[in-house]
Amino acid sequence: MRCSIRVWRGDEKMDSRLIMHRTSKVEWQESPVMVRGEGVWLYDEKGRRYLDLTAGNTRPVHIGYGREEVARAAYEQMVRLTYMTPMQYRNEPSLALAKKLGEIAPGKIEWFTFVCDGSEAVEAAIKLARHYNYFNGEKRRYKIISRRGAYHGVTNGALRALGSVLPMRHMMEPLGPGVIFAESPYCFRCPLHLSYPACDLACARDIERLIEFEDPEQIS
Numbered sequence: 001m002r003c004s005i006r007v008w009r010g011d012e013k014m015d016s017r018l019i020m021h022r023t024s025k026v027e028w029q030e031s032p033v034m035v036r037g038e039g040v041w042l043y044d045e046k047g048r049r050y051l052d053l054t055a056g057n058t059r060p061v062h063i064g065y066g067r068e069e070v071a072r073a074a075y076e077q078m079v080r081l082t083y084m085t086p087m088q089y090r091n092e093p094s095l096a097l098a099k100k101l102g103e104i105a106p107g108k109i110e111w112f113t114f115v116c117d118g119s120e121a122v123e124a125a126i127k128l129a130r131h132y133n134y135f136n137g138e139k140r141r142y143k144i145i146s147r148r149g150a151y152h153g154v155t156n157g158a159l160r161a162l163g164s165v166l167p168m169r170h171m172m173e174p175l176g177p178g179v180i181f182a183e184s185p186y187c188f189r190c191p192l193h194l195s196y197p198a199c200d201l202a203c204a205r206d207i208e209r210l211i212e213f214e215d216p217e218q219i220s
Contacts (some may be wrong), residue, residue, distance in 0.1 A: 041065070119153025148181050
């Protein structure tokens, strides 16, 4: 099956209501339509320029927009091999990246797994911890400790561990069980209303009490 998609030419009115932004309110849907990027700048359909202070929000573009060498490398790889499932097979770019990460990452890390974004990384970490305990005969170790104030993403498992932007989590509940929350070690605005060092690391003791209350044998 073949289909054609018209590319915006700059002389057409674009209807931004065609796309529902998943984290925006309905009244915010009439947002600018971005058509190109250059370095740290974004340009909308009316030629207005914006300084992107979000690095693409939750999608990293820390190297900037419009990098021809990156586009060229992506093109060459897509011509050679667009995709290969990581479930059974390996591919050269992922092997090279894993090798490089092993060389520069702190500590001795021998295995890597690649995912698409932070939410998926959080879910993979939760599953990895639970699988490890399951196959080591400790099936009761399923509880995950998150922190109040922490952001982990918007997929189902990541939302369950979300300790900030709480309406995003509350509107989707009930979510899966097994995530508990500890206070954050945030000295600038201490959630326990204490000051370091007089606090005697009360936030660490809070985690200790939480583990004892929830049963150490159930912490993944």
